[in-house]
Amino acid sequence: MIPTQSVRLLPFLAAFLWAVLAAGPTRAHDVTVALDAPAAASLTGTVDELVIEDRVNGTLLHVHTLRQDDGSAATLSGVGAETLQKGSRAEVTGALRGSTLEVTGYSVLAAAPIADNGSAAAPNEKQVQGTLVLWHKDYFAEGHGEYGFAVYTDAAQMAPLNLTLSPGMLRPGSKVIASGTTGADGVTLDTTQITVLALPSATPNKGGGGGGGGGPTPTTNNVLVLPITFAGSGADPFTTAEIDQVMRTNTLSTAAYYKEVSYGQQLLDVTVACQTTKPSGCANNTDSNGWLVTSSPLPGGCDFTTMGELADAAATAAGYDISSYNNRFYVLPGGSGCGWAGLAYVGFPYQAWSAGYNALWVYGHELGHNFTLYHAGSLDCAPQVLGGTCSLAEYGDRFDVMGNNTNTGQQMHFNATQKALLGWIPASSVITQTSGTKTYNLAPLEAGGQSTYAVKIPVAADTNRTYWIEYRQPTGLFDATLSAYPNKGAIIHVAEPFDYPCTGGCFADDTQILDMTPGTAGDFFDAALLVGQTYTDSTYNVRITVNSATVTALNVTVAVAGAPPTPTTTTIASSVNPSTVGASVIFTASVTGSSPTGSVNFTDGESSIAGCAAVTLTGSGNTRSAQCGTGALTQGTHSIVASYGGDSGNAASASAPLSEVVNAGSGGGTKLSSSLNPAQVKQSVTFTATVTGTSPTGKVSFTSNGVAIAHCSSVVLTGSGNSKTAKCATSFASAATYTIGASYSGDGSNAPSSAPTLSEVVAGNAKH
DSSP states (O other), X not given: OOOOOOOOSSTTSTTTTTOOOOSSSEEOOOSOEEOOOOEEEEEEEEEEEEEEEETTTTEEEEEEEEEETTSOEEEEESHHHHTOOTTOEEEEEEEEETXXXXXXXXXXXXXXXXXXOSOOOOOOEEEEEEEEEEEEEEXXXXXXXXXXXXXXETTSOEEEEEOOOOGGGSOTTOXXXXXXXXXXXSSSEEEEEEEEEEOOOSSOOBTTTTBSOOSSSOEEXXXXXXXXXXXXXXXXXXXXXXXXXXXXXXXXXXXXXXXXXXXXXXXXXXXXXXXXXXXXXXXXXXXXXXXXXXXXXXXXXXXXXXXXXHHHHHHHHTTOOGGGOSEEEEEEOTTOOOOOSEEEESSTTOEEEEESOOSHHHHHHHHHHHTTOOEEEEEEOTTSSSSSSOEEETTOOTTSTTSOOGGGTSOOOOOHHHHHHTTSSOGGGEEEOOSEEEEEEEOOTTSTTOSOOEEEEEOTTOTTOEEEEEEOOSXXXXXGGGGGSOOSEEEEEEESSOSSOOTTTTOOEEEEEEOSOTTSOOTTTTOOEETTOEXXXXXXXXXXXXXXXXXXXXXXXXXXXXXXXXXXXXXXEESSSSEETTOOEEXXXXXXXXXXXXXXXXXXXXXXXXXXXXXXXXXXXXXEEEEEEESOOOSEEEEEEEEEOOBTTBOOEEOOOEEEEEEOBOOSEEEEEESSSSEETTOOEEEEEEEESSSOOSEEEEEETTEEOTTOSSEEOBSSTTEEEEEEEEOOSSOEEEEEEEEEOOOSSBOOEEOOOEEXXXXXXXXX
């Protein structure tokens, strides 16, 4: 059984014990994070504490952290953490996963000396009240995100919080009071307590306009795009007209994207603001006026809040009523020094930023955050689909704009889970199966108005594992690129909460795609479970079989049994080892279980052996066998594995790799002949080497008295069949008897060989 690594404390405090926390904004994991065993560690620092009082549910939570001398922080969990006093200096030991330390022991140390400058001021206690907001920065190139909290106060001011929390521990949109002291920067609140006064509504306002569709009447969000340039920030990287094309008018525009993926339920009415002296402003954004201009210099440290405020002021001065827009999207000039490509609030206040990019993969992704989505990640557990040690990629889903599909050349649809979260597919189109065996016809996710889009499989024995099955086809404008990848099959995700949560404090994934071909290097582009294939979760006895697929429907059978299947073992044996090239070898797989049925896949490395991808088990009793015969193995050592796919009562299993050694065939060897023997001085002689074997290829080297003959040191074999030749034409400058040799280099099917030497007699020229 896969160990569960999250703890359910409250609905909005999920993942507390596994969250990886850092001082200030919480940074998500790198491109991939291997979930290996925690490492023993000893950390020294000052104990800090955050109190979360939930007045809605009447609970109180104390989160302890250890702020180390370098400024980083580690979350302390376990019984030992509860006895540490805030403000004490301690050396803490335990098991470290990322930046979460499960405390096993500690020693309280003497307080660090504090320099007395005679003017130390008392901490500036402060409280702010308003709506809790969560911002997210996307570092697409680096493969990670970064989060931070703030309070949008009742006075319409943004108060950033210094919180050692993962995003999953507090819900954006909650009404809160944040208490603490003013930080060293004079702006950020070093938060010591969060009091939750009210939770967000059950159906939050998606993106500011009731977004998400959810009904027959389309929802239209008015989006104001604000390209803003600062004093000294240099030339604008593109015009407002070009931004308008990507946002609104191009065939593959951001507005067209949301219209298609929502089945026309979520529309964007985009206005690109620009600086102009025309009384009418930038009507329909068809002119080439430049960006909004502010006389203020570029704010230091990529202060996106100040940049947004300056853009709002410039737009207001240019005649725009920013309060009439649901969403505001700020486009920053190149060279803004931000590092991230895009940034957005997850939900309220429905603002987003692009750091000098004019592209759908930024606009569409960041607006997805405004619509309250997180990310579409991937889970790589190779050589198996799910289980053991896995790696997570926060942007790993290549078929979703909330993943990272910039290298496909086209941004694709949200997955079925996310469309359900947004209300674009109704609850009735998602079938939940908890037991039994049933067969479904799934419509392509791209087609609107269909009855069944997805099958949801919550695993009763593991509340951290829920499967979602969907079908994708290369139809429409935005999923057309799927034609380049295997698509006649099921795409399978797991949805939050996860068995394998992302460490690093990200809590960033709505879904994680599973790779149904974990042994290939397809980078999840070949993740689909194709026709005739079965995925088996042997831990919880879930089986998903794809029966057929057309352009209009996927036929899939789902079996969820009440009891786990019988474990099986698979072994493999060879009829001859070592063997030779061209010789027939029979591999026999023996599967032991409970009267096992089904088939065995024989693989050589990462590829199935021809004709042996699904060999049916034969025999009777609890041990049955399948055989694979082949004569196509090339010279070398082959890693042969037999994988049993399981059945309704038996779990899948795979054999240990068998090293099959294949030697080159001896063939018929090499023979050498002369066209003229004896020959005269300076008379042309042609030597022919004949190599006999298994369709031999390669080269022959000719020598005279042990020295390579000029132009004949590497002569390619010619001809066809199992006997081929190489020729060497030469002449001799003096009379003598020469020892001629011919050596064949060999190839993957034929061993090297040398012909018996030939004595070539060369006489002097006859006198006339």
